[in-house]
Amino acid sequence: MTVADLPGVRRQAASMRLLADHPLWILGGVLVVLIAITGAIRPSYLSFSGLRNTVLLAAPLGIMAAAQTLLMLTGGIDLSVAMVATGAAYVAGNRSPSGALIAIASGLLVGLIAGATNGIGVGIFQVNPLIMTLAMAAILLGLFTSWAQTIFTGSTTVAPLIKTLGGGSFFGNRVPYNALIWVGVALVVMWLLKRTGLGRITYAIGDNPIAARLSGVRVWQVHLVLYTLAGLLAALAGILIAGRTGAVDLQLASTFLLPSVAAAVIGGTSIFGGVGSYSGTILGALILSVLNSMLTFLNVGQAIQQVVYGLIVLLLAWLYAKVTTER
Amino acid sequence: MTDALLETKAVAKSYGSVVALRSVDLTVQPGEIHALLGANGAGKSTLVKILSGVIAPDSGTISVNGRSVTMRRPPEALKAGLATVYQDPALVPDLTIAQNLTLTAIDEDAVRSRLTAMGLGRLDFDAQIRDLPLEVLRLLDLARALAHDPQLLLLDEITAALPSDQAEHVFGIMQEWKEKGRSVLFITHRLAEVLSLCDQATILRDGRTVAQVEPRQSGERGLVTPMLGEVAAELEAATSRVISQEAPINLATADLYSGGKVNGISFELRAGEILGIAALEGQGQDRLFELLSGDRRPDRGEVIVNGSPLRARSPYDAIRRGVVLVPSDRVLALLPKRSVRENLAIPLYNRVQRWLGLVGDEDTRTNKAIERLSIDTRAHRQVRRLSGGNQQKVVIGRWLANGFRTLLCFDPTRGIDIHTKRQIYDLLKEVADTGASVLVYTSELPEIPLLCDRVLVIYNGRIVHEQDAANATEEVLLSAAHGLEESA
Numbered sequence: 160m161t162v163a164d165l166p167g168v169r170r171q172a173a174s175m176r177l178l179a180d181h182p183l184w185i186l187g188g189v190l191v192v193l194i195a196i197t198g199a200i201r202p203s204y205l206s207f208s209g210l211r212n213t214v215l216l217a218a219p220l221g222i223m224a225a226a227q228t229l230l231m232l233t234g235g236i237d238l239s240v241a242m243v244a245t246g247a248a249y250v251a252g253n254r255s256p257s258g259a260l261i262a263i264a265s266g267l268l269v270g271l272i273a274g275a276t277n278g279i280g281v282g283i284f285q286v287n288p289l290i291m292t293l294a295m296a297a298i299l300l301g302l303f304t305s306w307a308q309t310i311f312t313g314s315t316t317v318a319p320l321i322k323t324l325g326g327g328s329f330f331g332n333r334v335p336y337n338a339l340i341w342v343g344v345a346l347v348v349m350w351l352l353k354r355t356g357l358g359r360i361t362y363a364i365g366d367n368p369i370a371a372r373l374s375g376v377r378v379w380q381v382h383l384v385l386y387t388l389a390g391l392l393a394a395l396a397g398i399l400i401a402g403r404t405g406a407v408d409l410q411l412a413s414t415f416l417l418p419s420v421a422a423a424v425i426g427g428t429s430i431f432g433g434v435g436s437y438s439g440t441i442l443g444a445l446i447l448s449v450l451n452s453m454l455t456f457l458n459v460g461q462a463i464q465q466v467v468y469g470l471i472v473l474l475l476a477w478l479y480a481k482v483t484t485e486r
Numbered sequence: 487m488t489d490a491l492l493e494t495k496a497v498a499k500s501y502g503s504v505v506a507l508r509s510v511d512l513t514v515q516p517g518e519i520h521a522l523l524g525a526n527g528a529g530k531s532t533l534v535k536i537l538s539g540v541i542a543p544d545s546g547t548i549s550v551n552g553r554s555v556t557m558r559r560p561p562e563a564l565k566a567g568l569a570t571v572y573q574d575p576a577l578v579p580d581l582t583i584a585q586n587l588t589l590t591a592i593d594e595d596a597v598r599s600r601l602t603a604m605g606l607g608r609l610d611f612d613a614q615i616r617d618l619p620l621e622v623l624r625l626l627d628l629a630r631a632l633a634h635d636p637q638l639l640l641l642d643e644i645t646a647a648l649p650s651d652q653a654e655h656v657f658g659i660m661q662e663w664k665e666k667g668r669s670v671l672f673i674t675h676r677l678a679e680v681l682s683l684c685d686q687a688t689i690l691r692d693g694r695t696v697a698q699v700e701p702r703q704s705g706e707r708g709l710v711t712p713m714l715g716e717v718a719a720e721l722e723a724a725t726s727r728v729i730s731q732e733a734p735i736n737l738a739t740a741d742l743y744s745g746g747k748v749n750g751i752s753f754e755l756r757a758g759e760i761l762g763i764a765a766l767e768g769q770g771q772d773r774l775f776e777l778l779s780g781d782r783r784p785d786r787g788e789v790i791v792n793g794s795p796l797r798a799r800s801p802y803d804a805i806r807r808g809v810v811l812v813p814s815d816r817v818l819a820l821l822p823k824r825s826v827r828e829n830l831a832i833p834l835y836n837r838v839q840r841w842l843g844l845v846g847d848e849d850t851r852t853n854k855a856i857e858r859l860s861i862d863t864r865a866h867r868q869v870r871r872l873s874g875g876n877q878q879k880v881v882i883g884r885w886l887a888n889g890f891r892t893l894l895c896f897d898p899t900r901g902i903d904i905h906t907k908r909q910i911y912d913l914l915k916e917v918a919d920t921g922a923s924v925l926v927y928t929s930e931l932p933e934i935p936l937l938c939d940r941v942l943v944i945y946n947g948r949i950v951h952e953q954d955a956a957n958a959t960e961e962v963l964l965s966a967a968h969g970l971e972e973s974a
Contacts, residue, residue, distance in 0.1 A: 355842055356835030363832050366821040373781070373813060374884065375805040375836040384841075433823050 178482050182427055185482060186442040189475065193446060197453040204452065207333045213448045215326065215403060218337040219244075221444035223396040223415055224422035225348045226389035228440045231423050232352070233381065234365045234432025235281060235288035237389050239295040241416035243273045244397025245409060246299050251321060251398050252407035253311040259320035266398045267391055273299060274390015275383070282382030303409055316406045317398075325402015337399045344392065348437045361385065365432025418447050425475050446475070489552030491516045491669050492537075492568070492638050497546030498693075499532055504874050506532040508693035510546070514638060514686075517667045519660050521680045521701065523713055524690035530673055531573070533690070534642050537671075538570035539563035550637065567637030571644055575623035579616040583626065586615060592633050600629035604655045621648050628656065639663055640671045645679060657683060677706055691715050714932055727915070729939055733757040735793070736923040737778070737809060737892045742787035747773040749947035750787070755892065755923045760914060762938030762955055763927040764963045770947035771927050772814070775896050778925070779811035780804030792891065802836055808891030812881050812898050819881040822870035826863050827852045829880050833888040855883035859913065875906030882913065892923045900929060911937050931960045945969040 178185055198205040223240050230237050251266030273295060280291040303311075317325075328335045352358040360381050363371040372378055396415070401407045420430075426443030428435025450471060454464040492514040499507040507529045514520045524530050535541045537548070539557035548555055550566045557563040563570070577586050587594055594611070601609055604625050615623065624644055631639060641660075645653045660670045660683060672684060680687055680701050687704075689697045689712045697712040733756040742751045747770040755761050765771045776782040778789055780798030789796040791807045798804045801811065810833075813819050821829050830852040834845045845851075856863060859879040862872065869880055878898060885893060895914070899907045914924050914937060926938060934941050938955035943966040951966035 354844060356844060357841040359828060359832060359835050359844075360841070362824060362828070363821050366823050367817075370819050370821055371832070373779070373801050373811060373819060374832045375800075375802040376832070377800060377802050377836070380838060433821070 182479065182482060183436075183439055183442060185479065186426065186439060186446065190442055190446050190449065193449045193453060197449060197456060200453065201456040204456065209452075211328060211333060211335055213445070213452050214338045215335045216451060217444045217448035218335065218341040219325075219396040219399045219403070219412075220415060220418055220422060220448060221341050221441055222344050222392055222399070223412075223419040224426075224440045224444050225344055225437060226392040226396075227419045228423045228426070228428050228435060228437050229348070229352075229361065229385050229392075230288065230389050231420075231428045231430055232361050232365045232432055232435055233385060234368065235382070235386075236420065236430065237277065237292045237386070237393070238289065238416065239273060239277065239292040239299065240389065240393040240396075240419055241412045241414075242296040242299045243270050243390055243393040244400065244412035244415065245407075246273070246303050246397070247394030248317075248397035248401035248407045248411050249303055249307070249311060249409065252315050252317045252401060253313050255314050255316065255318040255321070259318035262318050262321060263398055267394045270390040270392070270394025270397075271387060272390070274387040274393070277390065278383035278386030281386060282379035300409070307409065315408065317401045321398060321402040322405055323402070325399040326405070337402070340395070340399065344395070345437060345441060352437060357381070357384070362433055365429075365434075367433070418444075421472055422447055425472065425479065427479055447472075490514060490549075491551060492671070493549045493552075494533075494537075495547045497533070497536060497543045497548065499536065499541065499543050505693055507536075507543070509695070510690065510693070511695045512688050513698070514669050514671055516669055517664055518685040519664055519670045519672055519683055521684040521687035522671055522673045522690070523680065523687055523709060528690040528713075529693040530690060531642070532693075534570060534572070534640060534673065537563065537568055537640060538572075539568075564634055564636070568640060569631040569634045569636035569638070570640040571624070571627045571631050571642065573642045575615075575620070575627045577615045577623055577627065580614065582612050582614055583609070583618075584611040587611075587630065590630065592630060596633035597626075597629045600632045601625070604629065604652070604659075621652055624648060625652065625655070628659070632659065636668070638669045638671060640673075642673045643675070645674060645676060677709055680709065681706065689713050727758075727760075727918070727939055729756055729759045731756075733759070733921075736791070737925070738790040739778070740788045740790060742774070742777060742789070743785045744770075744773050744777055744782065745785065747947050748777065748784070751944070751947070751949055752787075753942060753949065755925055757891075757921045757923055758918050759940065760918050760924040760926060760938045760955075762934045762941040762958075763925065763944060764931055764934060764941055764958075764967055765927070765944040766967050767929075769944045769967075771944055772896075773947075774944070775811065775813075775894055775927065778804070778809060778894055780809070781811075805833060805836065805888075805890075808889075810885040810888070810890040810893055812878075812885070812893065812895040814896040814900070816874065816877045816881060819884075820869050820877055823868050825867060826856065826861060826869055826872075826880055829869050830855050830884050830887045833884060851887040855887040858886060859883045860909070875902045875909075878902055878906070878910065882910070886917075890922060892925065893917060895924065895926045897927055897929050899933065907933075931963050934958050934963065943967050 203209055223244060226237055226240050247266035247269040250269050251262040254262040254265040277292055277295055280286040281288050324336045324340065352361065360371065360376050363376060364378055364381055368378060397412050400412050404411065422443035423435065423440045424430065425446060426435065426439030426441070428440060450468060454467060490513045492512070494510055494512045497507055497510045510529065510533055522530055522533070536543050539560040539562050542558050548557070550568070555566045557566060578589065584594065587597060601607060606622065606625055609622070628644065644656055648656065660672065663670050674680060684701050687699050687701050687709060688695060689699070689709065691713060696715070699708050701709060735754045736757050737755040738753065740752055742748050751774060763771055777784050780796065780801045780803050783798065791809055796804060796807055821832065831848050834848060835841065859882065861879045861883060862876050869877060872880065899910055914926070918924050928934065934955050935958050941953060941955045941958050941963070942949050943951035943963060945967060946969065950969065
């Protein structure tokens with residue numbers, strides 16, 4: 160008989176276990192509470208336009224965090240997402256005079272190349288993902304800083320279609336277009352993770368890379384595909400951010416890097432791999448965005464905002480870890 | 487009657503759902519050399535860890551000189567008078583001997599004088615641990631334990647890596663301790679040492695004390711029978727299956743060489759055959775399995791699968807040719823946080839063509855494997871919640887669900903209870919009856935006649951002995967495994 164079999168212990172653990180079996184309920188609850196608090200601070204927030212602004216902010220973050228989730232599930236990480244997003248947006252802005260579709264395609268191509276390079280480094284040359292993607296971010300920043308003065312000297316504003324996709328809304332100005340794109344990305348990512356062999360293998364590599372290899376998984380192929388996919392998602396997020404701001408610069412997406420990791424972690428994805436889901440990350444991205452609005456409305460200094468933001472992220476991660484280790 | 491020097495009562499310890507010790511009673515009197523015996527996985531190592539304060543037991547009592555003690559950290563065990571020499575020397579490899587001694591705050595001169603008595607008086611204390619051979623480290627560890635002047639000396643497999651002259655020094659120290667009225671708890675697999683040295687022997691099986699005997703009276707048989715339990719009883723019942731010489735050769739090797747560990751191994755394995763491999767630790771069997779499973783390529787020679795050479799870049803290539811591996815350690819094979827089903831199905835998705843979508847008959851395949859192995863799926867959410875035996879079934883079941891021609895099993899029953907062991911024997915025989923080949927390395931020699939049709943003994947990377955498994959006695963296999971001349 161183990162300790163967990165004793166009746167007293169079992170009863171005490173029952174309520175925790177319910178939450179442990181459905182950890183997303185906690186995140187959903189936290190989201191509702193945060194929205195309510197924000198509404199209490201600024202009643203006008205509880206309206207379509209208030210919530211729309213939160214979603215406008217959350218969509219690109221959620222898409223970037225999808226890239227992060229896919230890689231974190233394998234035990235990896237992508238520290239170049241923000242720079243890839245910026246680079247993609249910059250190229251999209253530059254190509255905008257040739258038409259929106261060419262601009263978008265060119266931007267995505269940046270993500271494809273950067274992502275595939277990350278994949279080759281991590282998968283084939285077995286560079287540590289942290290090092291590989293950190294180096295990629297530095298290289299991209301250097302290249303684009305130099306190119307901004309040479310090749311990409313033209314337009315720094317994006318085509319009207321990109322502005323609509325990134326910042327516009329439909330249905331009586333209530334539903335942002337970028338939310339629609341986010342929903343599409345979410346469906347694809349969730350399908351990949353839950354209903355495909357690639358998803359199975361992704362979790363397997365993160366859980367135990369040696370076992371995956373001994374079972375016949377060719378790990379490098381999976382890394383190549385997932386890092387490339389992550390590059391594409393980051394580029395898409397970058398283009399949407401550019402659409403919202405209307406213009407591009409080399410700092411465009413830099414503030415998204417840490418939130419993209421935080422959204423996945425708050426959503427229950429382990430940085431050690433093998434555990435997590437994209438539905439958690441979606442809630443994580445929404446929570447961070449609401450938090451952002453709440454702190455803005457609080458009207459305290461920027462410095463205090465940062466401190467409160469950090470404390471709440473810490474609290475959420477602790478709460479989540481405490482509940483999920485019960486099972 | 488005086489108090490026993492050490493007495494444990496009903497000591498138990500579980501790791502999650504895996505029970506390591508069920509109930510261990512052990513009584514060591516002052517002035518005796520006491521052997522602790524048991525097959526692999528019987529719980530000896532766990533008991534040593536408890537007695538040295540590395541882990542705390544879940545329940546049960548430990549008393550020293552009649553007083554109950556709790557030991558939660560190693561220094562508390564030393565304070566209670568118990569000093570342990572572990573199987574693997576507990577020394578920091580990057581530090582010198584002197585620095586290591588400083589770490590444990592021990593008198594250097596005491597260690598030096600002990601070493602001198604063992605014939606190691608000229609050992610340089612500024613030498614780095616990593617540069618010293620294993621046998622010197624063992625003796626250094628022993629000298630350090632002796633410098634604590636313990637009431638009870640625990641020696642865990644200390645003679646396993648020692649040449650005979652140095653083993654004699656150790657035996658001398660054990661005698662000295664006994665004459666001082668102190669005691670030694672001696673863990674070994676070498677029954678000859680037990681018969682000549684020990685006053686008492688406590689025998690563990692499946693985490694329980696099953697017997698305490700006086701070796702000089704009981705003789706070897708009296709030690710072995712309780713140790714092996716049901717397996718020994720079954721020994722008589724073992725029957726050999728007949729393998730047709732017409733059967734196709736599923737797997738063969740031609741003069742394999744690899745890194746000085748495999749030195750020219752050639753054998754053939756026919757369909758329907760279970761071929762056993764017996765060897766002491768570190769004779770190249772690990773490397774041989776790496777070569778066969780496609781995890782590594784040989785320096786010279788070839789692995790031949792169904793008549794054509796296997797040139798594998800990764801295990802994937804071997805698996806595609808029907809050669810699959812059940813590795814030595816379940817930790818190497820399982821996805822601990824995934825479900826039983828996902829663990830079973832993973833090889834179905836090795837090919838890129840299967841990545842987009844799930845295989846239609848995945849459920850049928852996994853259900854069949856679960857049924858055939860009677861895997862307990864109550865804890866289906868995560869495989870790490872299963873018992874060791876069920877975990878091993880999942881590893882084998884993975885290949886049943888995926889299909890194979892040749893099954894390579896590296897010590898498949900290590901640390902598994904006797905009931906599950908028998909299920910695994912039956913399963914491997916069933917598999918062979920359907921025309922697959924099975925290659926089994928086992929560290930438990932009594933398994934060979936129970937499970938195999940034929941046996942190869944490997945010593946120093948070469949096959950030194952081959953015979954019918956049905957007549958393979960432990961004695962013959964052991965002497966061959968030690969590289970002694972073939973006696974058959």
